[in-house]
Structure formats: structure tokens, C-alpha cells
Amino acid sequence: MIMKFEINKYDKLKHRNKLVSYLKKIEKRFEYIPFVFPINIIEMFSTFKNIFVVIEDKKIINLGYKNKIKSNIGFFFEKPKYDYDFLNDFDSAVLLFPPREKVNKIKCEEKIEISEAIIDISKVISLVGKEFKTLRGKLNKFRKENSNCIVEVFDKEKISRQELKSFYDEWFKSSENRKSIDMSLYWGCLEFIYGFDGELDGIVVRHNAKIIGVGFFSISPLEKQSVCITSNGFCEFKGLNEFLAYEKYRFVYKKYKIKFINVGSANSERIINMKKKFCFFREKLWMLVLKGNDIRDKDFWHDDCVDPDDFRL
Numbered sequence: 001m002i003m004k005f006e007i008n009k010y011d012k013l014k015h016r017n018k019l020v021s022y023l024k025k026i027e028k029r030f031e032y033i034p035f036v037f038p039i040n041i042i043e044m045f046s047t048f049k050n051i052f053v054v055i056e057d058k059k060i061i062n063l064g065y066k067n068k069i070k071s072n073i074g075f076f077f078e079k080p081k082y083d084y085d086f087l088n089d090f091d092s093a094v095l096l097f098p099p100r101e102k103v104n105k106i107k108c109e110e111k112i113e114i115s116e117a118i119i120d121i122s123k124v125i126s127l128v129g130k131e132f133k134t135l136r137g138k139l140n141k142f143r144k145e146n147s148n149c150i151v152e153v154f155d156k157e158k159i160s161r162q163e164l165k166s167f168y169d170e171w172f173k174s175s176e177n178r179k180s181i182d183m184s185l186y187w188g189c190l191e192f193i194y195g196f197d198g199e200l201d202g203i204v205v206r207h208n209a210k211i212i213g214v215g216f217f218s219i220s221p222l223e224k225q226s227v228c229i230t231s232n233g234f235c236e237f238k239g240l241n242e243f244l245a246y247e248k249y250r251f252v253y254k255k256y257k258i259k260f261i262n263v264g265s266a267n268s269e270r271i272i273n274m275k276k277k278f279c280f281f282r283e284k285l286w287m288l289v290l291k292g293n294d295i296r297d298k299d300f301w302h303d304d305c306v307d308p309d310d311f312r313l
Helices: 012-027 039-045 085-089 100-105 121-126 130-145 161-175 184-195 240-256 269-278 300-306
Strands: 006-009 050-056 059-067 072-076 092-096 110-120 149-153 201-207 210-219 225-233 260-265 281-291
Touching (some): 012 039, 012 059, 039 210, 072 300, 092 300, 100 281, 110 121, 110 269, 121 240, 130 240, 161 184, 161 225, 201 225, 210 240, 240 269, 281 300
Parallel strands (some): 225 260
Antiparallel strands (some): 050 059, 149 201, 201 210, 210 225
């Protein structure tokens, strides 16, 4: 029997309903979802990566991206259903974030374990217990010293592209002396919201009407979990980053009744130390190298998944 399927670049107008149905089915197999899982994040990635869908019988059967510049191809969540001819055009290929129970059943050249940080929002927003002593202190001090700060729900009809860009420009200048900053995700958010009429949930913090903090997040298709996309505040306001994160988690819990939020990588000590005050726990995830493990370093697969195709060339 000849199987008939189509391979198409992702198109929001043509494929969104199919993508929603596909991700809802996949989500049931995850206890805690990966960072890239929500629909809005995948659509944002499609503005700077060649995201493709494989359609059979009017349903999506595979989702992934092609990076011709780096000669790599990635599949999300499920192994390739067929021996696609286009795999021969790439030097390396990876399966990103398969459900845990599938990992040992898929043939691959290498299994790479990574971990992401998950926060139980219901525990954090209560601030009860000695484990939140430091966080309580930082929040109380910030509120006392900045009583005129207000929190707003992000609304792109009320916040212009230029106002948000000006915030990121200033944040970058005020932070670049403290750490190496990759701005591609922030510019990706900006372009997705205003250039592609995309939707991201978020909050902003204002001080004397000026934006001093921005945090975006997204919700999973089944509205079971959330993902923190960005959280940035001016460093001269001590405690702002903790305040911004706390208010964002509180908003997620209040509006969506969602208990867990994925706050990104838990693979480096610097990032781990930043998140400890919120008492996160690690969720193990996997990347399965289908071919080309001898020509790529360990970190390549994850970075290529989230970076623009021409990033750091």
C-alpha cells in the first residue's frame, strides 16, 4: 500500500487547527511539557526557522524544522513516521523531546539527557515556609521601596512596538556589562507580536508610567501547564526580577488555574542559582540523535532547536 502524505512549511492560516489537534494528542503523553511545546512558541519559532508539518489523511503526523545553513533537521516529540527522502539532504538529524516512555524504543546513534526547571506556582504564590524566606524578604523590600510601581496585563493595542523595543534596548545596555546576552529570543517576540500579528500572554511593570519590566509566557494546548518565555527587569531596581516573576506566576494561577510552569533550562549552575529561590524541581527530557552525532557537539542539538537558523554563524 502506497502511503500518501504531504510535507509543507508551516502556515498559520492553513495548519493551525491541525497543529492544535496534534499537540493536544501529544500533550497527554507528557507529565511536564518541554519549553517549546505551546502553540504560540512554535508559531514564534516559525518566524525565524523553517518549521514544517507532515500531513496524512488531513492530520499532522510529524512536526519539525529544517536548518539548511547548519545542515541539520529536527523532529519534535515523535520519531519520523517514514523514511523521508529529505533526510538524505542533511548531515545530521535529531528527535527533540520525545515522551519518556518512548525513549528506549527508538533507534538512534546517541541519547542526550537534558533537564528543564518546573515550578509549582501554587506553592510559590503562597510564600509559606522557610524555603521562601529569601524570596519573601526581596518582595517585601521591593514593594516598600517602589510603592508607585504598577503591574499591567500586556496588551499590544496599548503598548506600541517602539515602546517595547525601547525597553529591550535599554535593558540590554544596562545588563550587557554583567553577562553575555543573547537577544534573539527577545527580538523574536517583538517581531512575532507586531510583525506577524502573533499573540503572547504577559505582564509589564511600570514605574512612573515607564516600563521597567516585561515578562511573557504561553499556555499549553490543553491548558494544563504554562511556559515562561521571557522575564526581564532593569537591574537598578533591586528585587524587580523576583517581583516580576512572582507577579507573572500569580497571574497565570489566577487567570488559568494552572499549577505548573516550565521556566527553562536547568543545565547550568548560573541558571540554576537564579531559579533556586522559587524552589523549582528538575524534569528530565531527552534529545535522540538520529544521525550525525560524530559531527556535532553535545549542546548543538538544543541550541539549534531554539536559535534562528543563521545565529552565531
